Amino acid sequence: EAGVAQSPRYKIIEKRQSVAFWCNPISGHATLYWYQQILGQGPKLLIQFQNNGVVDDSQLPKDRFSAERLKGVDSTLKIQPAKLEDSAVYLCASSDQYEQYFGPGTRLTVT
Amino acid sequence: GENVEQHPSTLSVQEGDSAVIKCTYSDSASNYFPWYKQELGKGPQLIIDIRSNVGEKKDQRIAVTLNKTAKHFSLHITETQPEDSAVYFCATEMGGADGLTFGKGTHLIIQP
Numbered sequence: 001e002a003g004v005a006q007s008p009r010y011k012i013i014e015k016r017q018s019v020a021f022w023c024n025p026i027s028g029h030a031t032l033y034w035y036q037q038i039l040g041q042g043p044k045l046l047i048q049f050q051n052n053g054v055v056d057d058s059q060l061p062k063d064r065f066s067a068e069r070l071k072g073v074d075s076t077l078k079i080q081p082a083k084l085e086d087s088a089v090y091l092c093a094s095s096d097q098y099e100q101y102f103g104p105g106t107r108l109t110v111t
Numbered sequence: 112g113e114n115v116e117q118h119p120s121t122l123s124v125q126e127g128d129s130a131v132i133k134c135t136y137s138d139s140a141s142n143y144f145p146w147y148k149q150e151l152g153k154g155p156q157l158i159i160d161i162r163s164n165v166g167e168k169k170d171q172r173i174a175v176t177l178n179k180t181a182k183h184f185s186l187h188i189t190e191t192q193p194e195d196s197a198v199y200f201c202a203t204e205m206g207g208a209d210g211l212t213f214g215k216g217t218h219l220i221i222q223p
Contacts, residue, residue, distance in 0.1 A: 042215050045212075098204070100145070
């Protein structure tokens with residue numbers, strides 16, 4: 001069974017620029033999550049989708065972050081404009097019910 | 112919201128010895144408790160999990176114990192091997208495929 005795919009794996013941008021990350025979940029998983037993992041910390045939930053609807057985006061900084069999941073499969077997370085404190089690994093996970101399976105993440109560096 | 116505390120932040124053990132990592136949580140509504148292993152440059156990998164109706168679960172060298180009354184759960188790794196070296200995270204969830212709340216992680220170092 002193929003795992004969660006993410007791209008790109010690495011991205012370096014300057015502050016105030018925009019960036020987008022892509023995620024393809026495990027086939028058949030209805031629930032998709034985006035987490036932010038700052039160096040030395042555990043992942044923090046940004047947004048959760050059930051099919052193509054948002055379940056929880058209470059921790060998403062909506063003034064600069066946006067996410068969508070068209071057709072209930074792939075998802076994109078966008079940051080515009082980026083700040084220095086957005087430097088982190090952005091992890092996508094998918095779930096069939098309880099167990100969440102994570103992708104390799106995208107390491108974002110904002111300079 | 113939920114708060115998960117994880118200890119220790121770093122744990123160094125001799126190869127072959129046992130390792131124990133402990134977590135406490137604040138929200139009594141939490142009912143799912145997974146443990147993840149994260150190697151450098153990779154995403155977290157689920158290694159074992161336990162639900163609130165069970166006190167202990169074991170899978171080969173790995174076990175998890177849960178005390179719902181005291182709101183703490185622990186990861187036990189026996190006969191540690193060099194490939195066990197990684198960062199381990201505990202997490203909690205309210206159930207029903209909600210988002211996870213993670214601890215800050217434990218860097219486990221296996222000394223040869």
